[in-house]
Amino acid sequence: MEDTDMNDMLxxxxxxxSEDIKISARHVQVxxxxxxxxxxxxxxxxxxxxxxxxxxxxxxKSTFLRCLNRMNDTIDIARVEGEILLDGEDIYDKRVDPVxxxxxxxxxxxxxxxxxxxxxxNVAYGPKIHGLAKSKGELDEIVEKSLRRAALWDExxxxxxxxxxxxxxxxxxxxxxxxxxxxxxxxxxMDEPCSALDPIATAQVEELIDELRENFSVVIVTxxxxxxxxxxxxxxxxxxxNLVEFDDTTKIFSNPExxxxxxxxxxxxx
Amino acid sequence: MSALLTLPTALLIVFxxxxxxxxxxxxxxxxxxGGDQSSLHSLPKQHGWHVALATAAPAxxxxxxxxxxxxxxxxxxxxxxxPDDQPELxxxxxxxxxxxxxxxxxxxxxxxxLFIANVxxxxxxIDGYIANGNATEAEVGNWRADLAPLQERLRAxxxxxxxxxxxxxxxxxxxxxxxxxxxxxxxxxxxxxxxVIGFALSLALIxxxxxxxxxxxxxxxxxxxxxxxxAILTTVAILYALTAPSLTFFREYGVFNFLFGLExxxxxxxxxxxxxxxxxxxxxxxxxxxxxxTLYIALVALLVSVPxxxxxxxxxxEFASKRVRAWVKPAxxxxxxxxxxxxxxxxxxxxxxxxxAVVGSTVMPNTVSVVTAxxxxxxxxxxxxxxxxxxxINAVPQAMRDGSLGLGATPSETVLQVIxxxxxxxIVGAIVLAASRAIGETMIVVLAAGAxxxxxxxxxxxxxxxxxxxxxxxxxxTGEGSGFDSIDVLAVFALAFTLFFITLGLNLLAQRMVAxxxxxxx
Numbered sequence: 001m002e003d004t005d006m007n008d009m010l011x012x013x014x015x016x017x018s019e020d021i022k023i024s025a026r027h028v029q030v031x032x033x034x035x036x037x038x039x040x041x042x043x044x045x046x047x048x049x050x051x052x053x054x055x056x057x058x059x060x061k062s063t064f065l066r067c068l069n070r071m072n073d074t075i076d077i078a079r080v081e082g083e084i085l086l087d088g089e090d091i092y093d094k095r096v097d098p099v100x101x102x103x104x105x106x107x108x109x110x111x112x113x114x115x116x117x118x119x120x121x122n123v124a125y126g127p128k129i130h131g132l133a134k135s136k137g138e139l140d141e142i143v144e145k146s147l148r149r150a151a152l153w154d155e156x157x158x159x160x161x162x163x164x165x166x167x168x169x170x171x172x173x174x175x176x177x178x179x180x181x182x183x184x185x186x187x188x189x190m191d192e193p194c195s196a197l198d199p200i201a202t203a204q205v206e207e208l209i210d211e212l213r214e215n216f217s218v219v220i221v222t223x224x225x226x227x228x229x230x231x232x233x234x235x236x237x238x239x240x241x242n243l244v245e246f247d248d249t250t251k252i253f254s255n256p257e258x259x260x261x262x263x264x265x266x267x268x269x270x
Numbered sequence: 271m272s273a274l275l276t277l278p279t280a281l282l283i284v285f286x287x288x289x290x291x292x293x294x295x296x297x298x299x300x301x302x303x304g305g306d307q308s309s310l311h312s313l314p315k316q317h318g319w320h321v322a323l324a325t326a327a328p329a330x331x332x333x334x335x336x337x338x339x340x341x342x343x344x345x346x347x348x349x350x351x352x353p354d355d356q357p358e359l360x361x362x363x364x365x366x367x368x369x370x371x372x373x374x375x376x377x378x379x380x381x382x383x384l385f386i387a388n389v390x391x392x393x394x395x396i397d398g399y400i401a402n403g404n405a406t407e408a409e410v411g412n413w414r415a416d417l418a419p420l421q422e423r424l425r426a427x428x429x430x431x432x433x434x435x436x437x438x439x440x441x442x443x444x445x446x447x448x449x450x451x452x453x454x455x456x457x458x459x460x461x462x463x464x465x466v467i468g469f470a471l472s473l474a475l476i477x478x479x480x481x482x483x484x485x486x487x488x489x490x491x492x493x494x495x496x497x498x499x500x501a502i503l504t505t506v507a508i509l510y511a512l513t514a515p516s517l518t519f520f521r522e523y524g525v526f527n528f529l530f531g532l533e534x535x536x537x538x539x540x541x542x543x544x545x546x547x548x549x550x551x552x553x554x555x556x557x558x559x560x561x562x563x564t565l566y567i568a569l570v571a572l573l574v575s576v577p578x579x580x581x582x583x584x585x586x587x588e589f590a591s592k593r594v595r596a597w598v599k600p601a602x603x604x605x606x607x608x609x610x611x612x613x614x615x616x617x618x619x620x621x622x623x624x625x626x627a628v629v630g631s632t633v634m635p636n637t638v639s640v641v642t643a644x645x646x647x648x649x650x651x652x653x654x655x656x657x658x659x660x661x662x663i664n665a666v667p668q669a670m671r672d673g674s675l676g677l678g679a680t681p682s683e684t685v686l687q688v689i690x691x692x693x694x695x696x697i698v699g700a701i702v703l704a705a706s707r708a709i710g711e712t713m714i715v716v717l718a719a720g721a722x723x724x725x726x727x728x729x730x731x732x733x734x735x736x737x738x739x740x741x742x743x744x745x746x747x748t749g750e751g752s753g754f755d756s757i758d759v760l761a762v763f764a765l766a767f768t769l770f771f772i773t774l775g776l777n778l779l780a781q782r783m784v785a786x787x788x789x790x791x792x
Contacts, residue, residue, distance in 0.1 A: 109673065
């Protein structure tokens with residue numbers, strides 16, 4: 001029964017996707033000290049598409065995601081090799097400022113992490129830092145637009161001055177998404193954004209991800225295969241630091257080529 | 271026999287009995303099991319522990335309380351045996367002239383305190399005299415004050431004897447001694463009796479189904495509760511010791527005169543005997559100049575230690591690599607282990623002359639000053655502030671940093687806009703704790719702040735010498751000739767009392783702030 005549901009979804013959501021390549025990763029290797037965490041991964045991430053990274057715990061999917069906006073730089077012992085091109089430019093080039101890069105490649109984390117500030121200040125944080133608003137009015141506009149994009153405006157518009165930490169878990173995560181889209185990024189990375197949420201909040205965030213696809217290229221790491229099937233057009237399966245298979249989501253879930261992928265999606269490994 | 275019955279010997283006996291109890295308890299449990307150990311509710315070892323604890327613990331607690339409170343009991347005793355019509359307490363007529371009833375009353379009270387102090391010191395002197403082998407207990411019992419020059423005999427033996435040994439004082443001293451002897455023997459005897467009862471009862475309790483394991487758990491909990499109460503009791507005891515003399519001082523000198531007096535000039539007046547005109551003390555004991563100096567120095571110390579300590583903490587927790595952190599953090603903590611007297615010497619011989627050379631001796635007539643003491647105290651507090659701030663900064667969840675960095679903020683923007691605001695209540699708590707240490711700090715200010723014995727007004731010049739609450743306490747108590755019955759010494763108690771409440775208030779404030787901060791992330 002679940003199969004038919006999933007197939008319905010595959011038909012509706014997963015059919016469309018842009019063919020413009022946004023990010024192109026070649027021969028990416030990541031080492032944590034002596035641990036070889038990512039082994040020679042090649043991936044192309046399309047613009048205005050949701051790409052899902054799936055795989056068992058410890059397979060390297062989050063590590064690889066964090067390479068895409070150089071968040072691994074903040075870990076002393078992490079070392080990244082290979083090249084990752086964003087719009088044809090290597091983001092690991094010495095001339096690239098990781099701080100600017102992260103404004104273009106936003107990130108939403110596993111656990112909602114609003115700052116202990118007001119809802120308004122949470123969303124305005126990025127735009128203020130990057131000087132995106134010339135006046136208070138413009139900033140107000142950005143905040144409203146971002147909250148609307150994150151489907152939080154109706155719930156939050158009357159309490160913008162209250163602390164973001166006072167929201168419910170699902171609202172907090174949408175606030176974090178609003179915060180990330182406020183800097184007007186081109187790519188949005190999401191590291192298991194629903195793992196701390198209940199099913200209803202998860203459904204809301206998933207719907208949101210589907211809407212975000214109109215404006216952004218979204219990369220989502222998820223534990224849940226159903227979620228990957230529901231929200232993504234492309235799926236990459238990671239296993240033990242290797243990219244095992246990368247293809248259209250419909251293909252991966254209906255007719256995987258690699259036996260390891262098949263074992264994983266049918267629940268035999270993981 | 272009674273000479274052997276002291277608290278240390280009682281303690282020894284109790285512990286031996288407990289050790290024997292452990293062995294016996296174990297054996298008895300094994301024989302109760304009758305070869306089948308699994309039929310016992312608790313292991314033989316636990317039965318042994320139960321006997322040992324039941325033998326030692328109550329006696330141990332009794333010994334501790336006895337050694338604390340026997341002094342108190344003997345004080346109450348001596349207060350009670352000196353009657354109000356004791357001839358020595360009468361105020362001679364020529365000293366009553368021109369005094370109001372109230373003043374006479376205060377003086378008689380002062381004479382009574384003095385007399386009781388004499389009785390106590392005489393009792394101690396006689397103890398020492400006997401201990402040196404100059405007389406036996408029986409001989410001493412027959413002593414009379416006019417018999418031979420008693421005072422000279424005691425002094426010749428090196429004993430400290432008060433002003434005059436009268437027959438009344440001697441009588442009371444002798445009865446105080448016999449009361450103390452009784453007290454000294456009763457305590458250990460009670461302790462031993464208690465431990466024997468515990469020993470016998472707990473051994474008798476051993477049966478197959480006796481739950482020794484749970485009983486031992488109860489003893490352990492009791493012991494932990496006892497340990498934590500002792501710490502609280504110490505605070506209460508300190509407060510108790512300070513309260514009575516402080517209240518006497520406030521009553522005699524006036525709370526208002528003390529708290530808002532602008533002059534500190536102890537003259538060695540005797541308590542209860544104001545010598546100036548209109549029945550006023552010649553000692554001027556105003557609190558303001560002292561607390562001014564204290565707070566002024568604390569302010570300078572905070573101006574030095576808070577930025578340095580906070581920036582050090584930010585560097586260590588946010589920017590330093592693991593290797594740097596592994597070196598710098600212990601180095602900072604070494605700074606915290608330097609004794610304050612060493613900082614004081616450093617201030618006196620290095621910082622003071624250096625500052626004087628920089629600002630010139632017109633502004634800074636002495637090498638000791640507010641800035642000298644404040645700077646060095648600030649250095650002392652740097653590791654204190656940095657290690658506390660480091661803790662609160664590290665307690666800010668990594669998710670906050672990731673969130674901010676992930677939005678394209680630089681590390682400094684992250685620190686300034688996310689981490690510091692989140693850690694602020696904790697950091698303020700750290701600063702308040704540092705302030706309370708600065709206020710209570712003694713050695714540095716004794717050496718580097720100035721040692722004027724008389725001050726008037728509040729010194730505004732940061733390069734001028736000041737006095738602080740703590741330096742005056744040291745100065746009055748370590749000499750300058752005022753005896754322990756002087757109003758100046760009572761004033762010192764009042765200073766300590768006030769200081770206690772200022773630092774207590776600051777610490778409570780700090781705790782509340784830290785607690786408030788904790789709530790945010792739990």
